[in-house]
Amino acid sequence: MIFRQLFETETSTYSYLLGCQRTNRALLIDPVVSEIDQYLQLLQDLDLKLIYTLETHVHADHVTAAGQLRKQIGSKSVVHRDAGAMCADLLVTDGVTLQVGDLDLEVRHTPGHTGGCVSYVMADRVFTGDALLINGSGRTDFQQGDAGLLYDSITRKLFSLPPDTLVYPGHDYQGNTVSTIKQEIAKNSRLGGGKTREEFIAIMQDLKLAYPKFIDKALPANQSCGLAVEQK
């Protein structure tokens, strides 16, 4: 398997390129529109054909490259049915498996940060988007955010994975790149170490976060697969 973790510095966003060496087919998780030249170069250098772009959710902090990549190289956009992005080509739900070459991805619906959040499980790793972050979690104060629901998603759908499963998040603001399920169960400051649902909800209610800088631009753009921005 070809695997590249890519970091977009303005919004501290991780995107992930996964490729199958036997078939030269690839997928991109949470691509950012500003990085599109890098993706195209990487795909060319690695001789990969991009089949799908997969969103973990409709982002509020950066604009997806899904629509642009679809226009330029014909990749198809994947998102959860309830994410509010009917621009997507393929709408998925909990438990669905997608195959790209020899890569198998299982969709797990992990709402709470947004209503349409999913995590993608692939072999020994899980891409958690903004549900589970390293030593943290996504915020729950907009886009159908719900702290109780996020606690349930993380503890039931993610903490139930094998302990050594690698956790690759949608963001990190402290320079971490990867964690494990075991580490998050033990050490996550918001919901690790046996914290209860009530404790998590209280922590989330007490965060007093600023209004997201890019949400008024990013949200409508992402509901159109990122193309609204291009049409301006």
Added chain:
Amino acid sequence: MIFRQLFETETSTYSYLLGCQRTNRALLIDPVVSEIDQYLQLLQDLDLKLIYTLETHVHADHVTAAGQLRKQIGSKSVVHRDAGAMCADLLVTDGVTLQVGDLDLEVRHTPGHTGGCVSYVMADRVFTGDALLINGSGRTDFQQGDAGLLYDSITRKLFSLPPDTLVYPGHDYQGNTVSTIKQEIAKNSRLGGGKTREEFIAIMQDLKLAYPKFIDKALPANQSCGLAVEQK
């Protein structure tokens, strides 16, 4: 590739089992709920794991086995986004490719019989559901039926396939099992032999078909992936 064309006699419906011999993964196109024991036996005999059931559309004449198969063996239900079956696990649109083992299917949106009709193209064959039938077409007098639109779908999206492409329809009432694109372009009595859009619309308007026998039961059932029937 493992390939089985299966005939359900009460409604003259064709279902199709396709399997990948390398990975033992399979898919079923337009399964009928009354035939479920046959499918389960076939899958067992051929040592296949059913990944997807694919609907060409929301049927008015028979009830899908998709929901039952999902309950019993965990297969996931695939349907077009506009078909009106939000019970499905995976909602597809025109141009999307799905992979099951070594099998690649391309979705072509072919509305006109219903608004959410698709055909599935796989290598040398196309599964046309009730859009293009052998020497005929689906009716266009209910479920967003539109004769002009069906003409456009068939002539643009199906007649543009390589001439030797095998045509496997959703029904046949005359004992035919398979045709080719070339044969339908030349001989289809409704839109072959160079018939114009206007001629096709006139033919369809003049059919004077009876109200479909099973529609009042089948349509709501299929909008719930066939499970409404089971819950009664």
